[in-house]
Amino acid sequence: MKDLSSITIKLPEETITTPGVYYPILKALAWEGINIIEIISIGTELSILFKSNDVDRAFSIIKSLTSSVP
Template identity: 50%
Template sequence: HSNNLKSILKNLGDITVRSNLVDFTFKNSSTLFLSHSKILESINTTIFYGFSKGIHESNLVISMSEKEKIQTQFANEIMTSTQDNLSAISIALPENNTQVPGLYYQIFKRFAWEGISLHEVISTTNEFSVLVENDTVDKAFSAIKKLGH
């Protein structure tokens, strides 16, 4: 397994950094998806946008330019927190990444070793993004680049 893991870490796909993001956390409600769907109709599709739903709460990460739209559209929802000044580092993973034990462990271990706190993690099957505060994005990017060494 370790040879496969080393190979994947050396050959991580594109790494993209997006800045000026804001993260909203809302309590789940019967109207949350309606608010969410209305936002999807009105935002520019080229901006950063991430949404995840947990059991009790949902997170929405979006470009700062859309902050007022979110605050207006979600005004009737219960917002439990919001955080400005975030950046996302997105990493493309090879298609076989789900078959390699320890991949995420190695990535998160590197962040811990470097003293980098993660504000949020957004994941799909072959891509994941970590949200960090703007003042640690350079350090976080460097930590990811070191993974293959």
């Protein structure tokens, strides 16, 4: 598949044992109609693969979620 981009989110260590951590992120992207090509989760890193034309909007949505976190 061509024209793909990814966003990687570094999560706090305690999220490894916390259920539902990805839900707010994925829900916000779905509500905005952004298609996710692939999700890769390794330890405290979450990488989400998008079509390149969706990545800027996806980044803005994810940033708005994290900007309210102290």
